[in-house]
Each structure stands twice: as C-alpha cells, then as structure tokens.
C-alpha cells in the first residue's frame with residue numbers, strides 16, 4: 001500500500017515536471033523573440049516568399065516565349081534554387097500564429113517539423129532538376145520541371161498555410 005502511494009506521488013512529481021518543462025520551453029520560445037522581432041521576421045519571410053514567386057513567374061515567362069533567353073533563365077533558376085535552400089531559415093521558432101504577428105503560417109509547421117522539412121526538401125530536389133534542365137537548355141524538361149516545382153509550392157501551402165489570407169497579387 002505504501003509503495004502504491006509512493007508511486008502515485010512519483011507519478012504526480014513526474015507529471016508536474018513535464019508540465020513545468022513544457023511551459024518553460026513554450027515561454028523560452030516566445031521570450032527569445034520580442035513582438036517586434038517576430039513581426040519583422042514574419043514580414044521578411046513573406047517578402048522572401050513573394051520574391052520566390054516572382055523568380056518562378058519570370059522563369060515561366062521566359063520558357064513560354066518562342067525563343068527562350070537561356071542566359072536570363074539561368075539567373076532566375078539559380079536565384080530560385082538559392083531561395084529554396086534558404087527557406088529552412090525563414091521559419092524561426094516564435095514566428096507562428098501565437099506570436100501575434102500577421103502570419104498565415106500554421107502552428108503545424110512547428111508541431112510537425114519532419115513533415116514540413118520533407119516539403120522543403122522536395123522543393124530543393126525539384127528545383128535542382130529545374131536548374132539542370134535550364135543548364136542543358138532542354139525546353140521540354142524545363143517546362144516539366146517548372147510545373148513539378150509549382151506543385152510542391154501548392155502541396156506545402158495546402159498543408160501549412162492558412163487560406164484565409166487575401167493575396168497581394170491576383
């Protein structure tokens with residue numbers, strides 16, 4: 001009976017510690033960033049995403065023209081790959097919806113980091129193939145890869161981006 005009591009006390013202590021650690025981790029994540037810092041990181045991330053989209057649209061415009069300017073296409077494809085690789089640093093802890101910043105990033109990004117990472121890696125993988133196709137001046141492959149890349153954008157947005165936000169561009 002005594003050991004049963006002790007076990008319960010231990011369990012209660014363990015539970016208490018778990019709760020305290022979780023609360024501390026949560027506080028730390030937020031304490032690490034002031035509201036101004038969260039806001040400026042979110043705005044920076046959104047500007048990066050828009051720049052990312054512009055590079056892809058520019059590439060699309062070039063690929064759709066009768067005679068693509070491959071030198072120009074290469075610049076956008078390289079910029080695009082650099083952005084795709086950089087995306088890992090755009091989602092700092094403390095820049096989610098609970099930060100109070102105007103973000104469409106959903107909290108699942110931080111709750112399911114592995115799933116989010118797979119999306120980022122898929123983007124880098126498809127973008128590397130896109131760059132290879134542009135380097136090879138292979139129009140059919142470049143168009144195919146352009147579409148494959150766009151699909152990754154959509155897949156990630158469907159999972160991790162709130163849809164209620166009004167788009168800045170049509």
Ligand code: HEC
Nearest residue numbers: 046049050052053103104105119120123152153156160161
């Ligand atoms: C790994 C996930 C992921 C991938 C891949 C991804 N995005 Fe995003 N994107 C997001 C999230 C999350 C947001 C919301 C960011 C926010 O509001 O803080 C976003 C926001 C945006 C925005 C809106 C920015 C604004 O002004 O608020 C644009 C445009 C955008 N993404 C374009 C793209 C394009 C184009 C691609 C593909 C080349 C892409 N994204 C790939 C997750 C992703």
